[in-house]
Amino acid sequence: xxxxxxxxxxxxxxxxLVILIGALGVVLLESIVYSAFLLGGVFMSVAGLYxxxxxxxxxxxxxLVYVGAVNVLIIFAIMLVNKxxxxxxxxxxxxxxxxxxxxxxxxxxxLIRVDLTKVWSLSSPNNSIGExxxxxxxxxxxxxxxxxxxxxxxxxxMAMIGAIVLARxxxxxxxxxxxxxxDQELIEKTSEPLLTNKN
Amino acid sequence: xxxxxSIPIQAFLIVSSSLFCIGIxxxxxxxxxxxxxxxxxxxxNAVNINLMTFSSYIDNNLIQGQVFTIFxxxxxxxxxxxxxxxxxxxxxxxVTVDMESFxxxxx
Numbered sequence: 214x215x216x217x218x219x220x221x222x223x224x225x226x227x228x229x230l231v232i233l234i235g236a237l238g239v240v241l242l243e244s245i246v247y248s249a250f251l252l253g254g255v256f257m258s259v260a261g262l263y264x265x266x267x268x269x270x271x272x273x274x275x276x277l278v279y280v281g282a283v284n285v286l287i288i289f290a291i292m293l294v295n296k297x298x299x300x301x302x303x304x305x306x307x308x309x310x311x312x313x314x315x316x317x318x319x320x321x322x323x324l325i326r327v328d329l330t331k332v333w334s335l336s337s338p339n340n341s342i343g344e345x346x347x348x349x350x351x352x353x354x355x356x357x358x359x360x361x362x363x364x365x366x367x368x369x370x371m372a373m374i375g376a377i378v379l380a381r382x383x384x385x386x387x388x389x390x391x392x393x394x395x396d397q398e399l400i401e402k403t404s405e406p407l408l409t410n411k412n
Numbered sequence: 413x414x415x416x417x418s419i420p421i422q423a424f425l426i427v428s429s430s431l432f433c434i435g436i437x438x439x440x441x442x443x444x445x446x447x448x449x450x451x452x453x454x455x456x457n458a459v460n461i462n463l464m465t466f467s468s469y470i471d472n473n474l475i476q477g478q479v480f481t482i483f484x485x486x487x488x489x490x491x492x493x494x495x496x497x498x499x500x501x502x503x504x505x506x507v508t509v510d511m512e513s514f515x516x517x518x519x
Binding site: 218221222225229232233236237239240245248249252255256259262263265266267268270271274275278279282283286287289290291293294296298300301303309310313314316317318320321324325328329335342346349350353354358361365368369371372373375376377379380 | 434440441457460473485
């Protein structure tokens with residue numbers, strides 16, 4: 214990458230601050246809708262980190278798949294299940310919090326300890342292949358990673374069918390609200406929506 | 413092009429580790445099932461940052477880490493779709509998204 218080191222450092226600092234603060238907001242904020250939008254910001258910043266690492270194709274894929282699909286899906290799910298409810302208090306919540314926080318801090322200290330060791334023989338990312346990386350990924354996908362690529366397509370098909378089967382309603386023979394028999398034709402007609410005043 | 417200094421690899425790794433631990437904390441402590449799914453996405457992103465960092469710093473000629481990241485993104489998209497479908501189905505049966513009320517398998 215031909216950007217000066219100071220620019221890289223400034224970009225990296227801003228992006229990682231946005232990632233960490235956004236992630237803390239995702240897990241700590243009270244409102245789930247704010248969490249979902251902050252999650253979109255975290256995904257965008259991760260895409261920025263990928264750009265800093267000379268990976269433009271993966272950055273584009275990150276924006277398309279995560280921000281464009283996963284985040285929108287999460288927002289739709291929130292819209293479908295968003296109901297104000299008073300959660301029942303748990304009596305041993307404090308000990309749970311203490312135990313889980315200590316587990317996380319221990320894991321974090323272990324990981325950082327491993328991160329700070331210098332056992333890797335590093336080549337500088339400055340002489341990376343840069344723009345050619347998209348071509349290289351394509352070559353990988355159609356030569357030595359051909360089998361995982363095909364399996365991934367089957368996986369996506371299975372996930373699509375599974376999501377449809379899990380999320381669809383059971384077909385009813387009688388209308389819930391009016392009690393009249395439902396006509397099962399595919400053409401949509403104007404009728405009372407099934408879910409009025411339910412929930 | 414020939415400047416040899418760059419951001420140390422440890423900086424990326426520390427960001428990735430912190431993001432992973434925040435994800436685990438959210439996974440363990442959330443009561444809302446949607447937030448649990450969001451925490452899983454955070455953890456998958458941390459893993460992706462790790463793979464991309466090593467791909468760029470160690471293997472920057474044959475970028476196999478980037479291919480792995482593409483596959484992880486694919487699996488994460490499938491996981492999000494199926495997870496949210498399960499969540500909707502749970503909500504239809506239990507009329508709540510509180511994790512504490514999904515205790516059918518508790519012994």
